[in-house]
Amino acid sequence: MRSFGYTRPDSAQAAVAAFAAAGEGARYIAGGTTLYDLMKLDIERPAHLIDVTAIRGLDAIETGGDRLRFGALAPMSEVATNRTVLRDYPVLAESLAKAASQQLRNMATVGGNLFQRTRCLYFRNGAGGTSAGTTYPCNKREPGSGCAAIGGLDRGQAVLGQSASCTAVSPGDWPIALVALDAYVEILGAAGTRSLPVAELYRLPGNTPHLEFTLAPDEIVTAIVVPKTRAGRRSAYHKIRDRESYAFALASAAVALDMDNDTVRQARIALGGVATRPWRATAAEAALAGQRLTPDTAAAAGRAALTGAVPGRHNGFKIDLAQRTVADALLIAAKRTTA
Amino acid sequence: MNEEEGGAPAGVTRRTAIGGTVAVGSALLLLDAERVEATVQSSPPPRAGATLAIRPIVNGRAAPVTIDPRTSLLDLLRERLGLTGAKKGCDHGQCGACTVHVDGRRVASCLTLAAKTDGREVTTIEGLAEGDALHPMQQAFIDHDALQCGYCTPGQIMAAVACVREGNATDRPTIREYMSGNICRCGAYAGIVAAIEDVAKKGRRV
Ligand SMILES: Cc1cc2nc3c(=O)[nH]c(=O)nc-3n(C[C@H](O)[C@H](O)[C@H](O)COP(=O)(O)OP(=O)(O)OC[C@H]3O[C@@H](n4cnc5c(N)ncnc54)[C@H](O)[C@@H]3O)c2cc1C
Ligand code: FES
Ligand code: FES
Numbered sequence: 001m002r003s004f005g006y007t008r009p010d011s012a013q014a015a016v017a018a019f020a021a022a023g024e025g026a027r028y029i030a031g032g033t034t035l036y037d038l039m040k041l042d043i044e045r046p047a048h049l050i051d052v053t054a055i056r057g058l059d060a061i062e063t064g065g066d067r068l069r070f071g072a073l074a075p076m077s078e079v080a081t082n083r084t085v086l087r088d089y090p091v092l093a094e095s096l097a098k099a100a101s102q103q104l105r106n107m108a109t110v111g112g113n114l115f116q117r118t119r120c121l122y123f124r125n126g127a128g129g130t131s132a133g134t135t136y137p138c139n140k141r142e143p144g145s146g147c148a149a150i151g152g153l154d155r156g157q158a159v160l161g162q163s164a165s166c167t168a169v170s171p172g173d174w175p176i177a178l179v180a181l182d183a184y185v186e187i188l189g190a191a192g193t194r195s196l197p198v199a200e201l202y203r204l205p206g207n208t209p210h211l212e213f214t215l216a217p218d219e220i221v222t223a224i225v226v227p228k229t230r231a232g233r234r235s236a237y238h239k240i241r242d243r244e245s246y247a248f249a250l251a252s253a254a255v256a257l258d259m260d261n262d263t264v265r266q267a268r269i270a271l272g273g274v275a276t277r278p279w280r281a282t283a284a285e286a287a288l289a290g291q292r293l294t295p296d297t298a299a300a301a302g303r304a305a306l307t308g309a310v311p312g313r314h315n316g317f318k319i320d321l322a323q324r325t326v327a328d329a330l331l332i333a334a335k336r337t338t339a
Numbered sequence: 340m341n342e343e344e345g346g347a348p349a350g351v352t353r354r355t356a357i358g359g360t361v362a363v364g365s366a367l368l369l370l371d372a373e374r375v376e377a378t379v380q381s382s383p384p385p386r387a388g389a390t391l392a393i394r395p396i397v398n399g400r401a402a403p404v405t406i407d408p409r410t411s412l413l414d415l416l417r418e419r420l421g422l423t424g425a426k427k428g429c430d431h432g433q434c435g436a437c438t439v440h441v442d443g444r445r446v447a448s449c450l451t452l453a454a455k456t457d458g459r460e461v462t463t464i465e466g467l468a469e470g471d472a473l474h475p476m477q478q479a480f481i482d483h484d485a486l487q488c489g490y491c492t493p494g495q496i497m498a499a500v501a502c503v504r505e506g507n508a509t510d511r512p513t514i515r516e517y518m519s520g521n522i523c524r525c526g527a528y529a530g531i532v533a534a535i536e537d538v539a540k541k542g543r544r545v
Binding site: 001002003004005006007008029031032033036037039040041047048049051053077100101102103104106107244245246 | 385386387388389391407408409411430431432435438444445446447450451452454455498501502505507515516517519520521
């Protein structure tokens with residue numbers, strides 16, 4: 001690991017100022033479960049770490065009024081067990097509870113979670129890894145070096161949103177649930193504050209897969225805001241993994257249903273584990289609107305959600321799997337009562 | 340992480356560092372002076388290569404120590420403080436062998452920057468027993484044969500204690516879910532789950 005300077009300011013303003021003062025190679029660090037991990041692999045190489053975890057008041061969870069507001073530093077484990085979230089927004093609670101392990105959820109913040117990086121094996125094969133000896137080409141890790149996943153061992157790779165440069169999956173669960181609920185982030189930067197829909201934080205890989213987020217390097221996410229919706233109680237995060245727990249998604253679906261008896265007024269559907277960014281399935285939502293929810297209409301919505309999916313060599317199974325995941329998620333959510 | 344960048348200051352070998360817990364205590368005054376200086380010059384931030392003085396409370400005792408900021412909590416415990424109970428399995432948050440408690444919560448010490456533990460309470464497997472009396476979870480692991488080679492055991496026990504305290508040891512499926520961050524290469528899972536269930540059922544204070 002390269003050496004770095006370390007500082008831990010106690011306000012968001014001081015953090016932004018420290019970032020400017022640090023100059024080239026400055027990075028914010030929260031729980032460190034992504035950044036420190038990748039520094040050990042020599043994939044991330046910050047020259048300065050600005051630790052945001054001592055910033056006061058940035059870990060608050062507010063559930064009053066017409067929105068939920070999660071301070072960026074709230075640990076995943078706290079948000080996952082918040083009573084209001086559990087009762088009224090199971091999709092949010094489940095997306096966190098089914099991610100990582102309790103140890104990691106205690107360390108990781110809901111803000112840092114938005115910016116976790118892909119688990120693509122070729123990307124993680126950095127020079128600091130144990131298998132170094134051969135470092136595979138990866139356009140995300142070394143722009144212009146090529147993509148070893150395309151035509152390689154691509155079982156885990158994306159079937160939606162990939163490009164000729166990159167097929168790496170956007171790995172997070174929480175961002176999928178947030179995108180389904182039209183959440184947005186509050187941001188502080190040198191130029192002041194702004195807000196942005198979570199969906200707009202993520203870029204498609206295109207020819208520049210190393211550019212993943214739209215946030216400027218010096219900007220801090222201070223909070224994640226979820227507008228309240230009555231669809232929240234009829235929501236679910238359904239995650240299919242290689243093992244029952246403690247694994248990233250092969251396919252996942254975040255759904256929330258606004259129903260009039262059996263009929264869907266509005267469905268919100270987003271996909272994880274299969275796309276290069278959190279994937280809102282608008283075609284599937286449109287297919288369900290005004291329909292009775294039955295196993296057949298749920299299956300049709302699943303098929304619509306994977307419109308345009310393109311398999312690689314070993315990951316074609318993900319298309320069928322994701323279709324079924326969406327259908328099951330819809331049926332699970334529909335059974336949840338709104339009372 | 341290789342030996343060179345493992346966090347021990349230049350000239351301190353792993354061996355002297357392990358035996359160095361006593362020396363650390365006597366350097367307290369000097370280190371506190373350094374701490375003040377570090378706070379005052381917080382802008383611009385310290386350069387790469389600058390060391391950092393921190394003062395975690397480890398198993399109830401202050402452990403002031405000067406570190407390379409790259410140091411993980413796991414390496415600090417094992418290589419500087421001589422607490423080798425927490426194990427390094429993967430060094431990437433994937434196995435749970437390094438589990439310790441920070442301010443009462445279980446964490447993976449391999450992915451915790453030691454710098455973050457300044458002023459915080461760290462509890463390791465060495466801090467669990469009261470004198471010669473084993474902690475009920477340690478005893479339960481023995482009673483239920485919850486280990487084979489023992490490499491994962493300190494992490495399993497620290498995770499298990501937290502699992503009970505969190506209220507996540509209510510039944511077997513819940514125990515399994517909340518213990519999934521701890522991998523056992525020997526496959527002693529049946530005994531581990533039984534030990535945790537036993538402690539939780541008997542309502543023993545953990
Ligand atoms: C073994 C393992 C298993 C995992 N399994 C899962 C899983 O199943 N599902 C899942 O979703 N995730 C999983 N994760 C990923 C984990 O959830 C993320 O690493 C974590 O949420 C990142 O949060 P953090 O606070 O640790 O971020 P950090 O590592 O501190 O930061 C990550 C990135 O975000 C930036 N950042 C942090 N905070 C802010 C902020 N407030 N504003 C702007 N930028 C910020 C940092 O600069 C950095 O680039 C797993 C991780 C590990 C190690
Ligand atoms: S050594 Fe920390 S989780 Fe494996
Ligand atoms: S007892 Fe050997 S790894 Fe668990």
